[in-house]
Amino acid sequence: MRWRDKRRSSNIEDRRGRRGPRGRKRMGGGLMLLIILGLFLLMGKNPLNLLGLGGGSVPSPYESTTSSLPGSAQKDENAEFVSVILASTEDAWGTVFKRAGYQYKAPKLVLFNDTVSSACGMTSAATGPFYCPGDHKVYIDLGFFRELNRMGATGDFARAYVIAHEVGHHIQNLQGISMKIQELQRRVSKRQANRLSTLTELQADCYAGIWINNYEKQADILERGDIEEGIRAAASIGDDRMQRNAGQRINPDAFTHGSSRERAQWFKIGMKYGSLKKCDTFSTVR
Ligand SMILES: [Zn+2]
Known part of the structure; x- marks a missing residue:
């Protein structure tokens, strides 16, 4: 395919080379959890659903890590x-x-x-x-x-x-x-x-x-x-x-x-x- 000179999409969401919830910074993660808990108490429902992150899964405020892995x-x-x-x-x-x-x-x-x-x-x-x-x-x-x-x-x-x-x-x-x-x-x-x-x-x-x-x-x-x-x-x-x-x-x-x-x-x-x-x-x- 002759693809190299073609347009790129702006609809790519790159979540590679990022750590999940377990790897996030303690401070940032804790703060996020507090905010979510606060919203939960205020609204009496799971605020993650409103953010489109619901479905019973753990919140994942992904954090970037610089990747210099071979093969990247x-x-x-x-x-x-x-x-x-x-x-x-x-x-x-x-x-x-x-x-x-x-x-x-x-x-x-x-x-x-x-x-x-x-x-x-x-x-x-x-x-x-x-x-x-x-x-x-x-x-x-x-x-x-x-x-x-x-x-x-x-x-x-x-x-x-x-x-x-x-x-x-x-x-x-x-x-x-x-x-x-x-x-x-x-x-x-x-x-x-x-x-x-x-x-x-x-x-x-x-x-x-x-x-x-x-x-x-x-x-x-x-x-x-x-x-x-x-x-x-x-x-x-x-x-x-x-x-x-x-x-x-x-x-x-x-x-x-x-x-x-x-x-x-x-x-x-x-x-x-x-x-x-x-x-x-x-x-x-x-
Ligand atoms: Zn299919």
């Missing part, structure tokens, strides 16, 4: 890259929404190390990148890019695809799809609920296709082989492939992300048509 240069190259890709999703979706008569509200993207606290609770990096509908943010530990290589999804477009997929979940959230599906899932069997999860994931793949379709027209970012990298990425993180890697027998009922073939197929549909209407993965269950 590589990390920052990855951070730069993520920032460009996030900006590209803002430009692409901004256009798609404008065309439909809406204004696009972009998500924030949080870079973290090891564990992160969000409106979705405490999450470990082992979960992989995720989108939290509760706070409209995408979360990623850049270590996941190494994992992606290990799964056979190599190249910069594979990494871009992962970000675009998570932003796809943000689009679903803006459309009210995420909420509708969650409601529906509470009323159906486990098997049907799994299928609905799969269809949600496939739609996010299709939305990743819409992103590149629209962005490429604006920015001319693709190089030879990029699309193949994206398709390979979609395929290599399919549930069947992951089950096989985990030494399990392939069981479509347990799929929540879709098979390799399905994922690659929906990414291609989004990329070909570049339109939301073509990404109705749920039409098969209506």
Whole structure:
């Protein structure tokens, strides 16, 4: 991808190289706790909820530490890259929404190390990148890019695809799809609920296709082989492939992300048509 000369996003929240609650200064931490306790007594409810930090987790007034760890240069190259890709999703979706008569509200993207606290609770990096509908943010530990290589999804477009997929979940959230599906899932069997999860994931793949379709027209970012990298990425993180890697027998009922073939197929549909209407993965269950 020709990404270096492209715009960076201002929606990156960098929480890397910062210590959590345990590492904070005694004075600052104590003062923060007192203020929170004071608010708690005054209002009779958890003030963290008002700050958007609720959800039962410990307050995390993160504090910076200067990082000079080996490998941080590589990390920052990855951070730069993520920032460009996030900006590209803002430009692409901004256009798609404008065309439909809406204004696009972009998500924030949080870079973290090891564990992160969000409106979705405490999450470990082992979960992989995720989108939290509760706070409209995408979360990623850049270590996941190494994992992606290990799964056979190599190249910069594979990494871009992962970000675009998570932003796809943000689009679903803006459309009210995420909420509708969650409601529906509470009323159906486990098997049907799994299928609905799969269809949600496939739609996010299709939305990743819409992103590149629209962005490429604006920015001319693709190089030879990029699309193949994206398709390979979609395929290599399919549930069947992951089950096989985990030494399990392939069981479509347990799929929540879709098979390799399905994922690659929906990414291609989004990329070909570049339109939301073509990404109705749920039409098969209506
Ligand atoms: Zn997903």
